[in-house]
Amino acid sequence: MYRKIPIIPLAVIGVVVAALTVGQALLIDWLPAAESAEAQRTSDLLWVLFWSSTVFFVIVTSVLIYSVWKWRVKDDDLSDGPPIHGNTMIEIVWTVVPTIVLVAVGVYGYIVMDRNEAVAADRLTVEVYAQQFNWTYGYPDAGIETGILVVPEDRQIQLNLRARDVIHDFWVPEFGIKGDAVPGITHTLWITPTNQGTFPVICAELCGAGHSVMRSQVKVVSPQAFAAWLARSSAAVKGDVADGTTVVESIR
Numbered sequence: 361m362y363r364k365i366p367i368i369p370l371a372v373i374g375v376v377v378a379a380l381t382v383g384q385a386l387l388i389d390w391l392p393a394a395e396s397a398e399a400q401r402t403s404d405l406l407w408v409l410f411w412s413s414t415v416f417f418v419i420v421t422s423v424l425i426y427s428v429w430k431w432r433v434k435d436d437d438l439s440d441g442p443p444i445h446g447n448t449m450i451e452i453v454w455t456v457v458p459t460i461v462l463v464a465v466g467v468y469g470y471i472v473m474d475r476n477e478a479v480a481a482d483r484l485t486v487e488v489y490a491q492q493f494n495w496t497y498g499y500p501d502a503g504i505e506t507g508i509l510v511v512p513e514d515r516q517i518q519l520n521l522r523a524r525d526v527i528h529d530f531w532v533p534e535f536g537i538k539g540d541a542v543p544g545i546t547h548t549l550w551i552t553p554t555n556q557g558t559f560p561v562i563c564a565e566l567c568g569a570g571h572s573v574m575r576s577q578v579k580v581v582s583p584q585a586f587a588a589w590l591a592r593s594s595a596a597v598k599g600d601v602a603d604g605t606t607v608v609e610s611i612r
């Protein structure tokens with residue numbers, strides 16, 4: 361009753377669909393470079409999800425395109441199609457395989473989330489204050505506030521996000537993580553920068569007329585440079601008017 365599987369036409373369609381799908385995945389630069397351990401884990405997960413989805417997308421779409429082309433009825437054919445009972449084996453396969461795949465990616469996703477939110481004992485805590493339309497960063501131990509976020513590489517940073525007026529959203533694309541700053545609530549993000557450099561801090565929540573210019577920078581520096589900067593800034597303010605930004609801008 362079941363005809364042989366039309367391997368050749370399905371393979372031709374499959375190659376075309378796969379080329380289009382893989383082409384748009386590889387030719388477009390979808391993600392910024394991962395500059396934190398969390399971003400690396402998240403993008404690895406994303407690409408595992410993408411490539412496993414691609415396999416099933418190509419199979420399903422190829423069969424669909426072939427079926428539409430092969431069994432299309434004539435325009436004036438209004439008769440019922442032949443009664444088909446089904447195929448128990450196929451139904452078992454397309455239930456069991458997706459179940460296994462979904463459980464596997466679910467477990468992988470849980471592991472990534474769990475590791476990204478594991479709090480390190482030696483983490484550095486920085487207070488992040490969002491307000492229309494700028495960012496301020498507080499280092500409670502050093503007693504300074506700055507307009508640029510300075511952090512050491514290879515050490516976990518705990519960012520306590522707060523808003524002084526309306527809802528904002530702290531986002532560094534290269535760090536792969538963002539979080540809302542909500543009035544009256546403190547949200548926490550953990551980020552472990554893996555490379556030195558300067559990256560943009562962007563407000564990702566429409567917060568008023570100046571939202572599009574609500575930007576600042578994060579500078580990731582060596583642990584030695586960070587310690588020196590912190591000591592210098594702390595000495596400069598000495599409990600007086602915080603002018604850490606000037607000192608921050610002098611950091612290489």
Ligand SMILES: [Cu+2]
Pocket residue numbers: 528529563564565566567568571572574
């Ligand atoms: Cu905003």
